[in-house]
Amino acid sequence: MADVARHAGVSLATASRALSARPHVAPATRARVLAAAERLAYVISPEASRLAGGRTDRIAVVVPHLSRWFFGALLEGLEAVLREAGLDVLLYHAGNFFQRLPARRKVDAVVVVGMPVAEPERARLELMGVHVVAAGGQVESYPYVSIDDTAAGRQAVDHLLFLKHRRIGMIATVEPGLPGWPARPGRTEAYHRAIAEAGLPDDPGLVVTVPWGGINGADAMDRLLSLREPPTAVYAHSDEVALGAMRTLRRAGLRIPEDVSVVGIDDHPLADLADLTTVAQPVYDQGSLAGRMVLSLLAGDPPGAGITVPTRLVIRGSTAPPGR
Numbered sequence: 001m002a003d004v005a006r007h008a009g010v011s012l013a014t015a016s017r018a019l020s021a022r023p024h025v026a027p028a029t030r031a032r033v034l035a036a037a038e039r040l041a042y043v044i045s046p047e048a049s050r051l052a053g054g055r056t057d058r059i060a061v062v063v064p065h066l067s068r069w070f071f072g073a074l075l076e077g078l079e080a081v082l083r084e085a086g087l088d089v090l091l092y093h094a095g096n097f098f099q100r101l102p103a104r105r106k107v108d109a110v111v112v113v114g115m116p117v118a119e120p121e122r123a124r125l126e127l128m129g130v131h132v133v134a135a136g137g138q139v140e141s142y143p144y145v146s147i148d149d150t151a152a153g154r155q156a157v158d159h160l161l162f163l164k165h166r167r168i169g170m171i172a173t174v175e176p177g178l179p180g181w182p183a184r185p186g187r188t189e190a191y192h193r194a195i196a197e198a199g200l201p202d203d204p205g206l207v208v209t210v211p212w213g214g215i216n217g218a219d220a221m222d223r224l225l226s227l228r229e230p231p232t233a234v235y236a237h238s239d240e241v242a243l244g245a246m247r248t249l250r251r252a253g254l255r256i257p258e259d260v261s262v263v264g265i266d267d268h269p270l271a272d273l274a275d276l277t278t279v280a281q282p283v284y285d286q287g288s289l290a291g292r293m294v295l296s297l298l299a300g301d302p303p304g305a306g307i308t309v310p311t312r313l314v315i316r317g318s319t320a321p322p323g324r
Contacts, residue, residue: 007036057087059294060107064094064115064175069268070283074113074136077287085295098124109294111135112142115175131297134306135290136283143297144306145289147281152311153190153235155279156263159313160233161198163321165261168195169231171220171241173212187237187265206231210241217244225252232322233261239268239278246274246318257320267314275317282309 005015010029018025018033019042025033036042059082063071079089090107098121107130114136117125122141125132134144160168170191173184195202208223210216217236221244224230236242242264249260256262264271267280289307297303 001042003040004033004036004042007040008033055298056106056108058090058107059087060090060092060097060110061113062092062094062097062110062115063113066091066093070136070266071113073283074287074290077284078111078113078135078291079287081288081291082294085291087294108298109133111290111294112139113137117141131294131303133290133293133297136286138306138308143293143303145286145293146306146308147286147311148308149184149186150190150193151186152265152279152281153184153187154194155311155313156235156265157191157194159263159277159315159319160235160261161194163233163261163319165231165233165322166198166200167203167206167229167231167233168200169206169208169224169234171217171224171234171236171245172207172209173216173237173241174209176211176213184237184265191235212238212241214240214244214247217241218248219244221245221248225249225254231260233263233319236262236264239264239266239271239276242276242278242318243268243270243274246276256318258323261319261322263319265311271314272316277316277319278314279311280314281311285309 001015001019002012004019005012008015010018010033014025014029015033018030019037061075061078063075065071075091082089094115109131110125110128111133112135116137117134117139132142134142134146136146138144138146157168170188172188191207192202205227206224208220210220217240220241221234224234225248234245236245242262246256246262249256249262254260263277265279265281267278271278286309289309293307
């Protein structure tokens with residue numbers, strides 16, 4: 001930095017302010033300093049800057065799964081916002097993060113993506129003394145960005161009811177590795193509410209709960225087809241599960257949607273290719289909004305209420321009125 005200041009003909013303090021984009025530097029002076037830095041191939045040392053500012057400029061992102069489309073898409077939106085602000089993203093798998101949670105502060109904030117935070121984990125997060133944001137799921141203890149899962153489920157089931165289906169099956173999911181935790185409890189609640197409001201019997205045989213995944217969705221559809229009176233339509237908690245159900249239906253020689261309608265949630269990239277009717281949620285946008293929420297908290301703004309982003313029904317070729 002001393003070399004940059006000498007080449008630009010300014011003091012070391014002025015060079016530091018110009019390179020750090022701080023105020024009280026004339027535009028012409030700032031341009032001269034930046035030009036000198038470019039000629040000398042100078043970059044600010046991140047570690048030195050962090051030590052001087054008392055911040056780490058690192059954000060921890062904790063996810064329960066690394067391979068699923070949802071988490072990758074959300075992380076892309078989150079990382080884009082934080083990267084533009086000059087912050088580094090450290091990605092952690094949930095199990096490793098909470099098992100080895102540092103007692104000392106090594107990040108400025110933690111973003112928890114698409115997972116619940118149990119009381120022991122919440123207590124350990126408090127030891128870090130940093131901001132916590134939840135993305136892709138409603139965690140009432142923290143500022144969050146999420147869809148309304150109950151509303152999304154109602155959009156899916158109400159669509160089937162509008163088509164005059166009266167025997168509707170549901171493939172609900174639980175999270176592998178989190179026994180007993182429903183992946184999206186609001187999506188289950190939506191089904192039972194819609195069935196009750198339509199005056200239909202709530203037949204427990206029409207509900208199959210399986211671990212999340214396409215293969216498990218296919219197995220669940222096998223069980224629904226084994227009923228004495230199979231459903232004329234199926235509502236799946238996610239598109240991947242719905243795609244598995246569609247495979248079983250085709251292998252059984254049944255037509256979609258003439259014999260059985262199928263609807264999912266999420267608008268997975270494969271949903272359009274499979275012509276699957278679904279309820280779309282803006283996953284990338286949730287990541288972007290979570291990133292802006294982090295920046296706002298780091299700037300000292302008070303935490304606001306959670307942000308609920310809207311979903312929309314996308315009608316494709318997998319749903320139709322019931323046939324014979």
